[in-house]
Structure formats: structure tokens, C-alpha cells
Amino acid sequence: MKAYVLEAVNDLQYKEVPVPECPEGWALVAVKACGICSSDIPRIFTKGTYHFPTIPGHEFSGVVEKVGSEKDQEWIGRKVGIFPLIPCRKCEQCRQKKYELCSNYDYTGSRRDGAFAEYVAVPLWNLIALPDEIGFKEAAMLEPLAVALHAVKRSGLQKDESFAVIGTGMIGFAVAQWARARGANPVYIIGRSEKKRKLAESQQDVYYMTGAENLPKVDRVIEAVGTPDSVKLSIEIAKPEGSIVLMGNPSGDILLEQDVYWKILRKQLSVTGTWNSSYDGAEPSDWTEVISALSKKEMDVSKLISHTFFKEQLPEGLALMKEHKEPYCKVMTDWE
Helix, strand or coil: CEEEEEEECCEEEEEECCCCCCCCCEEEEEEEEEEECCCHHHHHHCCCCCCCCECCCCEEEEEEEEECCHHHHHHCCCEEEECCEECCCCCHHHHCCCHHHCCCCEEECCCECCCCECEEEEEHHHEEECCCCCCHHHHCCHHHHHHHHHHHHHCCCCCCCCEEEECCCHHHHHHHHHHHHCCCCCEEEEECCHHHHHHHHCCCCCEEEECCCCCCCEEEEEECCCCHHHHHHHHHHEEEEEEEEECCCCCCCCCCCHHHHHHHHHCCCEEEECCCCCCECECCCHHHHHHHHHHCCCCCHHHHEEEEEEHHHHHHHHHHHHHCCCCCCEEEEECC
16 A cells, blocks of 8 residues: 655655554554644654654544454444544453543554555454544544533533634634634634734634734633743733643743732632544544534534645645645645
8 A cells, every 4th residue: 555654753755565464353444534733743853753664644534344253243344433542451441441641642643554545454442433424524624623512511611701812723613613603702813923824714603803903802712832922922812710721742841930820819710621532433433423513513613624734645745734834724635
């Protein structure tokens, strides 16, 4: 099969590799669509994965091509989304079914080979069957959509509360959509660049603001950038007794000046972290909520896909994101 193999930092090669093995309890998935996550950019170009070689890619959908056991044959030919985190099932968090908090997890696309490839091997438990009305590109966004929903839930948002998300990546826009769907009013997207205004305002019933404007004070804030300035801004715009959810991958050390830290205390702010999303196969979770919302057309995620590249053009999508050649939201790759 053809795959993009990260041989070393900044050395991604499109080459022939063996099709993954499919042991008992696992499935071989033919990839149909795969999103490029913002975390893939440092992973490929600057920081690397956990070992080399590695095939990146963790936001994907496809069709089950093969299973490792005769008893699981009913999966063959089914359209699926894939939860990329593979929990150990042994730690305290796993015993409580808080799999996103697993102490010893594996992860498709960073710790093991992922979906910048024609085929991926994943445990059957990580497959979630999809209804016909959800397309492959939509299904490849289940992971970031679930991450965004998880963050909104952790904010404690109540109907008619004011809400802001700091960050103009795909997950930031998805956070705004979820907040609106769950009754927040008004909803603000806060970014740095006027170039993102058109993309942001294409999301229904949200306001886009930059740091140059007089920013609102809001009940709930989600920080989706991961820089010291964005964390400080979240503290600044949160109302007294408001909440802040930190979800942006940190760009480096996050240091707070004394007067900024004081505001957390004086305003009695609740500060919460978030990572990943809840998932338990076909059992109710963030993932099943996303699938339900997409099936009922309660969310229009087509507006979140700004660029689509065929699999042979994947390096163009990476370059667009790395070099910020033009405004983008979700960059998708088509493997059909």
C-alpha cells in the first residue's frame, strides 16, 4: 500500500509499505478521508513522533476491509469512524471508563501508525459504525468535533450564558457551533487576524472579534490556542465567578504575571483543563452525541472544511498550514 512515512523530523516520504497485520480483535480499515490536525504540523516538521518511522494521521474515516476473527465478519464493508486513542483497559481511569484519561495509552498516528495511508489497523472497540447520511469527510471530523463538544461540556455552560472561544482553528470554530447549539447567547470567536473574519462569520450566529477591539466580558471562556497571551486574555474577559477551560496545546511554558494571577483569585474564576473526548464504543459518549447531531443535521460541519486535497497532494495541505499561505479551517485529504 502507499503511505506517508515520517522517517525523521521533517522527512515525510510517500512510499510503498506493507499492509498492516490484522490480529484477532482488530480490523483493517480502508481509509476514505483523513483530516490534517494542527498537531500534525509540529509532529511532522519540528518535534517528531514517539518513534521513527511512523505514519501520521488520526482524524479519519473509512470502510472495514478485513477483521482478525471469523466471529467479527459482520464488520466487513461497514462505514466507520475511528476513536484514535487505544486505552490500556487496566489503569484506574480505564476501570472507571474514563478512557481519555488512560495512564498508559497507545495512539493512532503518533505512537503507532496512522491514517496518512491506504489502510490502518485498529482495535474493533475503536470502530464506531456510521449511518448512511454521514459522508466520509464529515466522519473524518468526528474526533475534533468530539474534542470540541467535550470542552464545551467541561465549561459548565448553561442556556443564555455568554460565551467566547479564543482561537480560530477548526476546533475553535467547532466549539462556537456547539456552544450555540447548547443555548449560549451571545457567542464570540476571538482571533488575532482580520484574514479569518470571513471564515469565522460563516459560522451561524457568532460574532468575530480581534484583540484590537473592545472585547466583551463573558460567563464562559474556552482557550483554544495555547500561548501565554491567549491564557491571559481568557482571564481578562471572564466575568466574576465565570469559568475558563484551557484546551490549547501549549506552545511552551505558560507564565502568568502576578497581577494576572490575582484576577483568578479576585474574580473567583473556575479554571479547568480538557483533553480529548469521552468514548466507549457504541455506548453513549461525546462521539455518539456528535453522530446524532450530524445525522439530524443539527450541525453544518461542511462550513468547517476550507480545503480538500487528494491523497497525492497531502504535502500541499501540510505546506498550506505550516506556512499559513492563506486562511484555512479544516484541511481534509481525500483517499477514495
